[in-house]
Amino acid sequence: MTAAGDDRGSATIVGCFLMAALVTVTVALVHVGSAVTSRHRAQAAADLAAVAVAVVLDRGHDRACDVADRIAVRTRVRVRAWAGGGWDAVVEVAADVTSVLPGAGEAVAVARAGPVSD
DSSP, X not given: OOOTXXXXXXXXXXXXXXXXXXXXXXXXXXXXXXXXXXXXXXXXXHHHHHHHHHHHGGGOHHHXXXXXXXXXXXXXXXXXXXXXXXXXXXXXXXXXXXXSSSXXXXXXXXXXXXXXXX
8 A cells, every 4th residue: 555645656757758858859969960961962062063064164055964963963962953154153952851850851052163253
């Protein structure tokens, strides 16, 4: 027979709640880390593609498009848009955020390559 104020087993309940909070925080941190990593990957791919497109712009639009697509495939991103004129190239890419949470979205980056203008 237990007394009215007996609190045996309450530490187990508190421990369960603490473990659930710890798991929630861990999943959130992993998700944020994945988003940051995808953003960095997208920016690196956009930078590389912009420089490559600027280098081959004098060989034609189709060649520049092929170069941008090849770089996107190798860096696991997709080219959303690119524009080139003269010696300038602007490339926009997107990378999927890989996460355990549904609806993670995509990381988008834009880069420009070309001569410096005053």
